[in-house]
Amino acid sequence: MSSLDAVTAWVANYRKAWESNDPHDIGDLFADDAAYFTEPYAEPWLGRDKIVENWLKIRDVPGSTTFEWHPMLVTEDLAIIEATTTYPDKTYSNLWVLRLDNLGQARQFTEWWMRHPTEG
Template sequence: MSSLDAVTAWVTNYRKAWESNDPRDIADLFAENAAYFTEPFAKPWLGRDKIVEKWLKRQDKPGSTTFEWHPLLVTDDLAMIEATTTYPRKTFSNLWVLRLDNLGQARQFTEWWMRHPDPKK
């Protein structure tokens, strides 16, 4: 089940987990049997424990990014989110597909990320 309030809360908590890299913050985002697709056709990380493990292996340094987002679509079944992530030397456009359960945890999360061209080239 999705609503704009639930999606906003989830993205806020995702950003908190992104900045803290605290295993509890990460785990709280996902249902026990969630699937996290780091790219649309990648093999998903399956289950909360695996998601936490894989996240921590790829974590960003806290304070190293800025993040702006807005919802493109929110229905009872899914949310699509457009975002921009800026690192010190690179910027990415993001598209997220998020499916929340009745508790507001992700049961499925898929991200697309596209690096912006380097303006100096």
């Protein structure tokens, strides 16, 4: 189930989890059997517990990023989100493919990200 309201709530909760690194905040984003692809062709993190575990291994320092996003497409079972993540020394363009269940948790989440070239 995807609606703009559900997607907006999920992204807000994702950002909350990103800033808190709290295992409960992270886990609440994902269905029990969710698949999280950190890159389109990477082996996915399978299941909520594995997602939380792996997220915490590569967590960002709270307050170290800014994040802007907008939905590109929202259908009944799919959302495509375009975003920009800025760190103090680098910026990334992101494309997220998100599939939510009826509870508003991600069943599948795939990140496509590209680092912006540095100016010389």
